[in-house]
Amino acid sequence: MKFYAPHPASKGGTRARPAFIDGPEFALFLNGLPDATAFLELDGRIRLVNVAFERLLATGRAGLLGTDLTRHGRNGEDLLLGAATALARLQRFEGRGAIAGQPNTRAMLQVLRSGEGTPYGALLVLTPPERGTAPLGGTFRFLTEQNPPDAGPVLSPAHASAEARALRALTQASPLLVTGETGTGKTAFIRRIAGADPDRPLVHVACTSLTEANFTAEMQGQDHAPGGRRAGLIEAASGGTLCLDHVEDLTLPLQARLLALLDADSFRPFADGGTVRLVTATVVDLSALVAKGAFRADLFHRIAAVRVTLPALRDEPDMIPALTQRIMARINLHRHPPLSLSPAFTQLLLGHDYPGNIRELENILAHAATTSGAQATAEDFTTPPRPAAMARPAGTDLRSQVQAFEEGLIADALASHRSKRSAAKALGIDVATLIRKTGRARHSTPNKE
Known part of the structure; x- marks a missing residue:
């Protein structure tokens, strides 16, 4: 050799x-x-x-x-x-x-x-x-025995540092804000730091599901709900962690109500005497929204006592091989024959900029697993189109750009899969979230005359 x-x-x-x-x-x-x-x-x-x-x-x-x-x-x-x-x-x-x-x-x-x-x-x-x-092969082959799906997480130095800071924040019950682009693994990160202890519940809620009509009932519960008393999210998280995902989606009136609820005198009674650790997550720069008046400054400082940012995959290209190995191990767990990657496919994989980050890497490999035989070639390398990035209207604010990009990814997933369930699985979200987001996209699209 x-x-x-x-x-x-x-x-x-x-x-x-x-x-x-x-x-x-x-x-x-x-x-x-x-x-x-x-x-x-x-x-x-x-x-x-x-x-x-x-x-x-x-x-x-x-x-x-x-x-x-x-x-x-x-x-x-x-x-x-x-x-x-x-x-x-x-x-x-x-x-x-x-x-x-x-x-x-x-x-x-x-x-x-x-x-x-x-x-x-x-x-x-x-x-x-x-x-x-058996002689050494000339292809890149990933076997499940090398890196089982239940092995520890693949952590870069930046991820490890963020995880250490986040764990210290939770230990001290300091409000934690997790930021990062879409697909950087914020949900998995929060589950890893807050959901490892079965005795400490982790309650995860998407802020897009909170409205002015249901906010109080969802957060604080209902004493006279149909079928009996219904516990709220704060009580459900008692002794553990309450995660408010996509906190940027809260309207200004809801932000005011959340701020009032986070006051110690209001928060503790609904937590049933237990400490509730607060984690919020966002894909946008909240400080920029504060500067524009779209997010309350007092709420921002209340929820962001400790801030960690998960890096984009394009900023950590050295992580691509390890992440690829982990994803391929999961793919090959039930695939026969196991999938290998040709050198040409690997070069494309290493040279891509991944605007969708880890989730996009997962989707690229999942697509290759369905279109190729024993080995993925350059023809099997497919990336989603970027209509939002290529046709970005001048003067559009950051929130609208993020929403447009998200809608583009959802539209591509729906076009590529037979059902909403499979599209949601490919996007890494549940069906209810997909339905809610597609409904929001329809309502936000102007009528064409």
Whole structure:
């Protein structure tokens, strides 16, 4: 096996290591391999590993990267030491032995060279006996065993920092405002930080469902409701968290009523004596709405004691390989044959700007899973059109632009699916939300004469 540098020699000499080794494509390639695989520097240090390698050695990535291969020889007796010795001599190595309790594991080390024959690293592949000796494939294949859907979340440094701040806010019962573009995973983020404890309820409500007619009954409950007393959202969240999603959709009168309700003297009685942690979420810049008079400044400061912003996917392109692996693991859980991604498809995936963020990445891969056979090619790469972004009327405010973009996504989903239920599933929302949003779109569309 050889990997050749994709660029010609320059006047200053050749670059020993191909550029793609340090890019996300190579990490994606390693994570797509079914066998435990590591990329080694020539001095024996481990530079990259895939999930299967971590599992086989029972050591996390942090305990592997940057360490000398010989340090882990205790896990593989003479096998890893033999591979390290061969690498020092720039020789190919094959052998069998026990690694981390796995007897008869096959190890293969291949020195990688540039087109001019200059060595720049090595691949170490460890194959447990139950996997056989299948050769490495040339496609990007994602198997469920490498990254099961119930594994921990894929977190970038920015996400991890936001999660740590949010958890501290909830621990201190400080009102938390979560912002981020559509599709950045705000709902999943809130569920992760607030819904992990089964003894602490998480009540999630879309503010678009709150009206002046039902606000009091929804928030505070009804003592004489048909069929008996009906608890409100605050009481249901007692001891846990109340999440108000799309808080920007509240009208100014409802904002005033929410502010009055959030006053401690009004809030506690309906919480049945328990503390209710408040989380709000929005896709817009509330401070900009405050400046325009579309959102109350006093309410903004009341709900935004702590603010966290989830980054857009285009700002974190290094996350695309890990997110792709997680999504593909979920897709391949019940797909036969398992889907693999061709290099051409992968290049398109890595080069896209994702205005719909993580949700758009999920939709692209879900579409490829339905249109392709065993491997997704460039022809299977489809992105939704962007009518709102391409035809943005001058002078339109941010809220209208967001609504227009959302309506475009909904229209595309309805056109691409047989039912509202499947369209809602593709968009990552429930059917009731889809029906409500399509109804709002009809009412907001001017009559054409």
